Amino acid sequence: GEVEFFPNISKIEYEGPSSKNPLAFKWYNPEEEIYGKKMKDWLRFSVAFWHTFRGDGSDPFGSPTKQWPWDDGTDSLEMAFTRMRANFEFLKKLGLNRWCFHDRDIAPEGRTLEESNANLDKVVALAKQLQEGTDIRPLWGTAQLFKHPRYMHGAATSPDARIYAYAAAQVKKAMEATKELGGENYVFWGGREGYQSLLNTDLERELNHLGQFLKSAAEYKKKIEFDGVLLIEPKPQEPTKHQYDWDAATAIGFLQKYGLKDDFKLNIECNHATLAGHSCYHELEVSRINGVLGNIDANTGDAQTGWDTDQFLMDIAETTQVMLSVLQNGGLAPGGFNFDAKLRRESTDVEDLFISHIAGMDAMARGLRNAAKILEEGTLPSIVKERYASFDSALGASIESGELGFEELEQEALRMEEPLPASGKQELAEMVFYNSI
Amino acid sequence: GEVEFFPNISKIEYEGPSSKNPLAFKWYNPEEEIYGKKMKDWLRFSVAFWHTFRGDGSDPFGSPTKQWPWDDGTDSLEMAFTRMRANFEFLKKLGLNRWCFHDRDIAPEGRTLEESNANLDKVVALAKQLQEGTDIRPLWGTAQLFKHPRYMHGAATSPDARIYAYAAAQVKKAMEATKELGGENYVFWGGREGYQSLLNTDLERELNHLGQFLKSAAEYKKKIEFDGVLLIEPKPQEPTKHQYDWDAATAIGFLQKYGLKDDFKLNIECNHATLAGHSCYHELEVSRINGVLGNIDANTGDAQTGWDTDQFLMDIAETTQVMLSVLQNGGLAPGGFNFDAKLRRESTDVEDLFISHIAGMDAMARGLRNAAKILEEGTLPSIVKERYASFDSALGASIESGELGFEELEQEALRMEEPLPASGKQELAEMVFYNSI
């Protein structure tokens, strides 16, 4: 018989809001229909392999704290197989069918690139076998281009051309692995693509290299007929002092400059939004109106700390805003919600892995219910619509059509009474929003 | 005879670094040649009319504190004339020949747009007369589209179409006034072009309106053959929660999206950089490598406060970085350095107006001397150049030429020894930098 990793945990079931069972869903009811789709189709959740199966609780001031019964803490291939099996049991018990991975999380780095690739092939083969007969597939894959010292100055933006080549080889292989497993997206988080100091950096050259690298990635994707979506994940800083994909607007500008706008979408992480000085809602909306909202890394930071805490997002006001964006985007598919969130260092029980994911899923499910209610009820959308009504006809419509130049507009302005605008009704909008959650 | 506004202040002279005279330059020696140009040609300083002649010392918690002998605190046309005369005496005593203005700073708002325009015409006529026989000209002009309640929801991005028209009329007139006075640039700071809450905002529509507005501005500029440079001034927030021109990268992305990249450059304000989570040097370098570094608002904030303090920039490490960007940009002309900086609320002596500008000019002059020394001495530039040497030939050159796809790069990577990159030498770079200041 097979080893069971979570023998004390049964499949997590929906028990409704009145349940006090920490190992049950109170809001996430996958088959229930909300706003025209099943919850599971709006909320395409994914488990992040790195946090859930490789997170060891270490931090800059502390050693590992996790001692999972199945994990010996080594980076052996055997242990890689074991962790992958645990991943699949975890997914099934949570009722999820999506997972995300970096190449080096799931398979150990070898002494050479060739050996690393061979290791990856073996673990991918196991994952594929475990996927068989299930609908479990990667939401996305990616290459880990930030942990190894070779990438200390960047991967595509390293000042050393050999590193650029090495990174290209690694992305090529990771993209192939993602395709092999039926992954729906491929993500680029440029953790080291940035600078620590402008004094020793050729900013222009580094950005050009990054543009070239991503262009080659898009070309290779077409060549191998991988039909997943390529996603850029913005983050302002950490580990670098400045990451080139600072926020959604910066990443979009970059994609435009290098002619890559049609080839990439964005993967928005809420914690990264906070670090960039934005709300998560802002980053989602900027992405949405630019047609590049591709995926969400569902987590949260701490509004008062300046680093990436990657906590499970449980705040229902924020999940409601997130889901407002998602509903207005018509959903995220083929993207979804990846729980790029880690247990607190001090949470050391196996059941904490379940509790945290359940809480994160419930919070997003509750956000979905609230957002649907807001849109269906209609008060908030109509506050917005009416505010801009003057652009729906007459002067406003002519402005939007581009037919009025400054001279015509001046004539209008000279003719009109002093135009005092209507109240912005922000408190009313907030009242309506909070009364819906 | 004419009234003298600063009877106790003589023309400010250069006395060299050993001078203890607060009313003398210690570092700014306008005719001295540095790095191939006269200091005055690198440092095209400008006085900001609004701070220097309209700043009254009020803040969100306090009433005005300034009681200049010539100023009765009213917004009369007579007082506008008086302040303009004071401005010219001030410029001459500082030895400067550039100034910047908003329409509503220099002339009072009337009861109607027509009256406001007539007021502006009168003050512009006086300014033109005062300019005669001098080389004093505006570095730039702009329209004040943020103070009047009509603009409370934005100007180009107001939800009220009438406000858009009114703003267009105001920009048209301000651009004409700038041209009339021989101004070299025209600035757009969108203080209210942003949002206070996403809950009541149509983000997409507002951004489209802003794009349309700027397009019309560029067209009108061509129509009237105003040959100044149009400049966008990024700022992340304040007074809005989010300003659309958040930072340089965001503004550049916006210009690209709306096809305006050839028509606009950027006016970088150091204090705004800080508020956006960047160093001023970063914002300047991002602008420079994108070919849009047009002008600098020379000021500073406080690294520990979250609002725009607009202090005079005196930190020589920062001015040295600023001047490194400027020298590598080949200067800023026709842009320059506008002292968008205000006396502290508690600085209430007339001489403080001079002391602050002298200190600001000296700090930038010292930065120029340091930056020239760094570039001429060559150690820092060569640290950077050598870091990227692997891209100057062989593999690196092929990468930059775009001829290597992921397959070729993988072949390279499989062949090479484990590539460990060289030390980044950041502390050495910092040592060299600080030893030069």
Add this chain to the structure above:
Amino acid sequence: GEVEFFPNISKIEYEGPSSKNPLAFKWYNPEEEIYGKKMKDWLRFSVAFWHTFRGDGSDPFGSPTKQWPWDDGTDSLEMAFTRMRANFEFLKKLGLNRWCFHDRDIAPEGRTLEESNANLDKVVALAKQLQEGTDIRPLWGTAQLFKHPRYMHGAATSPDARIYAYAAAQVKKAMEATKELGGENYVFWGGREGYQSLLNTDLERELNHLGQFLKSAAEYKKKIEFDGVLLIEPKPQEPTKHQYDWDAATAIGFLQKYGLKDDFKLNIECNHATLAGHSCYHELEVSRINGVLGNIDANTGDAQTGWDTDQFLMDIAETTQVMLSVLQNGGLAPGGFNFDAKLRRESTDVEDLFISHIAGMDAMARGLRNAAKILEEGTLPSIVKERYASFDSALGASIESGELGFEELEQEALRMEEPLPASGKQELAEMVFYNSI
């Protein structure tokens, strides 16, 4: 007959959570009993005269936007009377019986202190008359020691001894006015008690002056037998670069140093907590466990802006945390919840004044309901209690009693097995918390 200020607004009634009426309470039901007291007795709400009746919508970049029908914008004594009448109608229509004021908000500054005092007497007399036959009383009064230019360097901490004296006179009078009106508390917010630059500041001398000033205030309070509570309101900065009462911990340390701990409690403002890098919950808990939680300024800032936005607090997760502190404090009486919150500059309808207060009251009422549920249900309190159980007996109890020195503890440590602590269960605690709101 009397003028009615809000003719279109009836008394605000409780209609329950399903109501869509913006001018009704959905959660605040004053007579309903929660956790052993009536809601109105837990939630001793107060209207802040300055924001609600003197807030004009101006900001550092903008002119006033409010044009209330009863307000001519002047600072006349007649207008002061009118505003006070409007205040009382507003209170009654909201069903509130507490208000807060600064001396100079309710009565105009005169040409001399004597005249200012006379003005204040007249307005206080009117307020007293309006209070008659009602249970309306000030929650607290205070002196405005930050707006007038005389206080630009501070009041008690001004480098000018005359200003110290003037400030003392003003506090004396404001304390008398508060007593006259039956006020229950008196607040010190030291908006200008801080520094703009250490370079021109004698930090030690300023702090000693502040200590002396507050000591005199406490003495005068006793002398006139004013039995209200004296409250310090911490804020980290703005308008100063550094305010001496930075946060709760700093203020408590200050009170201890100057022997004032028994004479003062704290007035915690949520927005100030955010600016100090803390959660509001943190500031409340620090105050509570030090026995100085006296009053709450119920508002919120924006987690991503660095200045005091003084918005109405509507986030129910935060109000639930606030109320957890309050319930564990046994309430706040004789303190309460002052709505130190202002309408957004863009909210210009008279009804917005009501909507904002209703939303703020409902949010706190909902927080009360949630907090009571959490405490009554007991899961969260028991998670905390059990975490510390090892200190309830044996080794832990001996530690708490202070009987074990380092030598005895070393003996214990050498004897014991490697002590690995239990999981912190943070995600479980968050799950329980969010499931209760």
Add this chain to the structure above:
Amino acid sequence: GEVEFFPNISKIEYEGPSSKNPLAFKWYNPEEEIYGKKMKDWLRFSVAFWHTFRGDGSDPFGSPTKQWPWDDGTDSLEMAFTRMRANFEFLKKLGLNRWCFHDRDIAPEGRTLEESNANLDKVVALAKQLQEGTDIRPLWGTAQLFKHPRYMHGAATSPDARIYAYAAAQVKKAMEATKELGGENYVFWGGREGYQSLLNTDLERELNHLGQFLKSAAEYKKKIEFDGVLLIEPKPQEPTKHQYDWDAATAIGFLQKYGLKDDFKLNIECNHATLAGHSCYHELEVSRINGVLGNIDANTGDAQTGWDTDQFLMDIAETTQVMLSVLQNGGLAPGGFNFDAKLRRESTDVEDLFISHIAGMDAMARGLRNAAKILEEGTLPSIVKERYASFDSALGASIESGELGFEELEQEALRMEEPLPASGKQELAEMVFYNSI
């Protein structure tokens, strides 16, 4: 013969400001007299063992990058001996005679506390032997109470009483080791003494435990006649969300509350000041005027990042402010300047260890020269002194003496003319400051 660790590095010599040699001092000339003392006596520099000999370049997103020739990366006792020998060669080549350590940096953690203690004894014995015949001594020692998982919830503030005992045993031993080596101070940095979430924390109980723990430490110090100074090191957060010793003011308040003010001073770290929202100068001045400025951890953060970067402090404006505080404190002895600063992860040459320390020492030496110049020249001190002159006699002196109550002060205020204070002259003060550096 003995192994030489740095065979290519000779003793670092002073060559003066014009030197371009990165391996020479340009400003630090130890025997030169400045402001009445030798530079080496003002600048009691210390090397931090943990950063310099245990820093491996790992960060939350990256593996180790350092590969020092003498270091095999293991935690063996042999390697501990080797590193200690390298430390002494490093100190001698830099011309320094102070070093700082944690117990677990210099000696490996054993399987039991007994074994850990035995390991420590052995390394301490070697260090003592290496110290013989030199004047090298620890500036301070400390216990590492944050890295091991046993301390994940805190040491003195762990909810588990066993951990409290274990921590006490560890501090006892580390204090003994510090005494044995002739250390002059003992430091408490409570990296885990704080909370991650208030929801699962008993704040009051944890703070009481911390007070008890420090009281026992002070008692044990007296018992063993260790005459070093006990120092608290404030930091606001990281790794905790909130550290109890948030900043200087908070730590001072804590010491007062628990009756520990006479037993402890503060160790101020510049990077921690920044994270707390203060300038380093502020933290030093708050400590100085409270008589608790004991030691400085000389490093810097990045003004735009929210975590502890522990960079070498090279900014001369900041070092000048630091030295102004130190000179006004009459120096720091028996405290000093500990370089709690680490090479950037990307700085991987052995010589970078020297370059960084040289640059840090030079920056502080330059600050000393500047600060002495400012105090000797006298303009800045006299600006401050004159600002407060009104408190030196008459009304002001009476205020300071405490003889005037509110009634007497009101009489003064009613008599006086409107008192408008003098200009704060902040820009003048800044001009004088920057002209001196």
